[in-house]
Amino acid sequence: MTAPPAAPPMAATEAARATAQPAAGDRVWTALDLLRWTTDYFSSRGIDTARLDAECLLAHALGVDRVRLYIDFEKPVSTEERSGFRELVRRRGTDRVPVSHLIGSREFWSLPLFVSPDVLTPRPDTETLVQVALDQIAVKTPLILDMGTGSGAIALALLSELPNAHVVATDVSSVALAVARKNADVHGFADRIEFREGSLFEPVACERFDIVVSNPPYLAEVNRSQLPPELDHEPDVALFAGSDGLDVLRGLWAGVADVLVPGGVAAFELSSEQVPAVSDGLRDAGLADVTCFRDFEDRPRVVAGRKPAVSAGGV
Numbered sequence: 001m002t003a004p005p006a007a008p009p010m011a012a013t014e015a016a017r018a019t020a021q022p023a024a025g026d027r028v029w030t031a032l033d034l035l036r037w038t039t040d041y042f043s044s045r046g047i048d049t050a051r052l053d054a055e056c057l058l059a060h061a062l063g064v065d066r067v068r069l070y071i072d073f074e075k076p077v078s079t080e081e082r083s084g085f086r087e088l089v090r091r092r093g094t095d096r097v098p099v100s101h102l103i104g105s106r107e108f109w110s111l112p113l114f115v116s117p118d119v120l121t122p123r124p125d126t127e128t129l130v131q132v133a134l135d136q137i138a139v140k141t142p143l144i145l146d147m148g149t150g151s152g153a154i155a156l157a158l159l160s161e162l163p164n165a166h167v168v169a170t171d172v173s174s175v176a177l178a179v180a181r182k183n184a185d186v187h188g189f190a191d192r193i194e195f196r197e198g199s200l201f202e203p204v205a206c207e208r209f210d211i212v213v214s215n216p217p218y219l220a221e222v223n224r225s226q227l228p229p230e231l232d233h234e235p236d237v238a239l240f241a242g243s244d245g246l247d248v249l250r251g252l253w254a255g256v257a258d259v260l261v262p263g264g265v266a267a268f269e270l271s272s273e274q275v276p277a278v279s280d281g282l283r284d285a286g287l288a289d290v291t292c293f294r295d296f297e298d299r300p301r302v303v304a305g306r307k308p309a310v311s312a313g314g315v
């Protein structure tokens with residue numbers, strides 16, 4: 001795979017125009033020139049979010065936010081600044097390292113979160129789960145369980161919206177919990193969140209919650225080779241869940257009724273084709289009002305159910 005040129009980058013379509021310009025080494029490159037070149041380059045590498053990625057990386061290399069980048073579109077970018085940017089472009093385009101790992105953060109629910117290769121980079125899709133949870137919460141001081149918290153994205157988004165809520169956030173990964181803790185500290189939520197390490201409901205046995213949310217790993221191992229190369233940079237434990245992708249979801253639907261208060265709600269993110277299995281699983285576990293919710297691209301991506309307020313059938 002070829003890295004972007006060491007000389008100031010130039011898209012093929014710009015080459016003809018450039019013949020009347022100074023030699024590449026002497027050329028003045030503005031932020032806009034670099035964005036155009038990088039967007040073309042990323043597009044040619046099959047990156048769907050080419051322009052956005054180019055903007056995020058250039059803003060990071062220049063130490064400014066994206067708004068400032070727009071204001072200073074015509075400002076020349078120095079050789080030193082271009083050199084740092086070029087390395088980011090190479091790692092994104094050639095190694096397919098996610099932008100979040102290159103810049104060390106990702107915004108989720110308007111919260112800038114620290115991320116590292118130890119956690120799943122929070123996805124915009126998961127904001128659907130946050131919204132479903134917010135819509136379902138009926139009590140003023142909810143106790144929430146976020147199972148598989150990763151960077152803490154869901155837990156911290158809920159805390160940002162619910163000033164009287166408390167969260168227990170769990171994960172099997174101690175390194176992921178360290179990232180989530182750091183994010184909770186940075187955003188000033190440390191006194192309303194508790195972190196516990198362990199699998200599924202083991203860290204909260206005998207406790208009861210008003211709402212249980214989880215975005216568990218749900219990819220099938222058999223599909224590994226067809227996945228985008230960016231996923232190679234994310235932890236397997238955050239992505240894969242057995243041959244059909246349901247290993248962790250099975251544990252969730254089987255055990256969730258035991259950790260919900262009567263009237264409490266469970267809401268899980270999943271892939272569209274898993275909706276029937278998870279809906280049936282929740283109903284079999286005694287949950288009522290099992291409903292599927294769609295994400296902003298109109299794909300069914302969240303299933304929620306409520307534990308009946310009056311105990312029935314052992315639930």
Ligand SMILES: C[S@@+](CC[C@H](N)C(=O)[O-])C[C@H]1O[C@@H](n2cnc3c(N)ncnc32)[C@H](O)[C@@H]1O
Nearest residue numbers: 122148149150171172173199200215216217238
């Ligand atoms: C898809 S990531 C979600 C991370 C974060 N909640 C988000 O939405 O961005 C799944 C998380 O579940 C954790 N996990 C995987 N298996 C688990 C298990 N059996 N019990 C608890 N956590 C688990 C992983 O370590 C990972 O952090």
